[in-house]
Amino acid sequence: MHELSITQSILNIALSSAENEHAKKINKIKITLGEMTGCVPQYIQEYFDIVSEGTIAHGAKLEFDSIPASAKCLDCGAETRLIRFRFRCEHCGSQKLKIVSGREFLVDSIDIDD
Amino acid sequence: MEIKVVHQIMEWNEDHSDEIKAKLREKRVCLVNIMGSPGAGKTSVITSVIKAMSDKFKIGVIEGDIAGRIDAEHMKRLGVPVVQLNTDGACHIEAMSIENILPDFDLDELDVIFVENIGNLVCPAEFNIGESFRVALLSIPEGDDKVEKYPLMFQTTDALILNKYDMIEYFDFDAERVIRGAKEINPDIDVFKVSNKTGAGLSEFTAWLGGRIEESINA
Numbered sequence: 236m237h238e239l240s241i242t243q244s245i246l247n248i249a250l251s252s253a254e255n256e257h258a259k260k261i262n263k264i265k266i267t268l269g270e271m272t273g274c275v276p277q278y279i280q281e282y283f284d285i286v287s288e289g290t291i292a293h294g295a296k297l298e299f300d301s302i303p304a305s306a307k308c309l310d311c312g313a314e315t316r317l318i319r320f321r322f323r324c325e326h327c328g329s330q331k332l333k334i335v336s337g338r339e340f341l342v343d344s345i346d347i348d349d
Numbered sequence: 350m351e352i353k354v355v356h357q358i359m360e361w362n363e364d365h366s367d368e369i370k371a372k373l374r375e376k377r378v379c380l381v382n383i384m385g386s387p388g389a390g391k392t393s394v395i396t397s398v399i400k401a402m403s404d405k406f407k408i409g410v411i412e413g414d415i416a417g418r419i420d421a422e423h424m425k426r427l428g429v430p431v432v433q434l435n436t437d438g439a440c441h442i443e444a445m446s447i448e449n450i451l452p453d454f455d456l457d458e459l460d461v462i463f464v465e466n467i468g469n470l471v472c473p474a475e476f477n478i479g480e481s482f483r484v485a486l487l488s489i490p491e492g493d494d495k496v497e498k499y500p501l502m503f504q505t506t507d508a509l510i511l512n513k514y515d516m517i518e519y520f521d522f523d524a525e526r527v528i529r530g531a532k533e534i535n536p537d538i539d540v541f542k543v544s545n546k547t548g549a550g551l552s553e554f555t556a557w558l559g560g561r562i563e564e565s566i567n568a
Contacts, residue, residue: 271501
């Protein structure tokens with residue numbers, strides 16, 4: 236259900252960027268989505284089709300680029316994947332990690348007709 | 350034609366959250382975001398905390414519910430300022446709602462505001478509401494698989510209360526599994542085994558809470 240307010244934000248960001256470009260239509264919105272955010276892309280597209288009605292973004296396809304969760308180990312210095320949120324270095328087992336990716340959630344670009 | 354945008358989607362919420370933080374820092378008020386499933390015991394634990402700590406801190410409460418005023422009416426009887434926040438169907442509280450109701454409190458007369466979030470292990474974890482720190486509740490009857498199923502909630506909280514701990518002998522609840530799982534995704538998490546009904550474990554939790562509140566209002 237929280238996807239609804241997030242979808243509204245995506246629409247607002249896309250519309251205001253399109254307006255700056257005097258676009259007539261938004262065809263595609265590229266979204267960067269980190270693995271460690273809790274959003275469900277399918278729901279967002281469904282909500283988007285509803286909330287975008289009557290705007291130049293109606294019918295736009297949302298494309299999600301998923302970013303794997305990873306961290307830098309503060310003990311051994313290695314970069315490690317965080318699988319299923321598990322906070323442990325794959326190489327040395329340390330739990331002293333600094334997250335480097337996986338929390339991204341942004342509108343990366345839009346494809347427009349002008 | 351492709352146009353580069355690069356705009357944070359959660360920015361609208363983060364901006365409000367930052368504004369609340371700045372305002373509360375100036376007023377030296379701590380905001381605690383309390384989360385957990387419906388029935389985990391959020392209202393009851395907050396009630397106990399108010400009784401245990403009201404001689405030390407000036408406390409206010411924001412009661413988040415989808416509808417109704419049951420919890421707020423209950424809290425009012427404790428003699429603390431309470432504001433009911435109805436989300437009218439939404440599954441979580443957003444920072445803007447907190448910002449809108451802060452003027453209902455006299456912030457000069459408060460040390461801490463407890464926010465009882467909507468009963469839900471999913472969405473509230475995604476939204477910062479200007480809190481100083483978070484407390485999550487998980488009650489024994491809910492089962493010991495919740496950390497694996499709802500990782501974001503347990504990864505982003507500062508403390509975890511295993512509530513209704515007096516029920517542990519009636520349920521197949523492996524507390525060590527929960528604690529191990531929580532520490533795997535959140536090494537700094539503090540875990541408290543509490544029975545709000547018998548009072549067991551509450552003093553350990555309130556000691557921790559008091560320390561964190563002091564830390565936050567003196568920061």
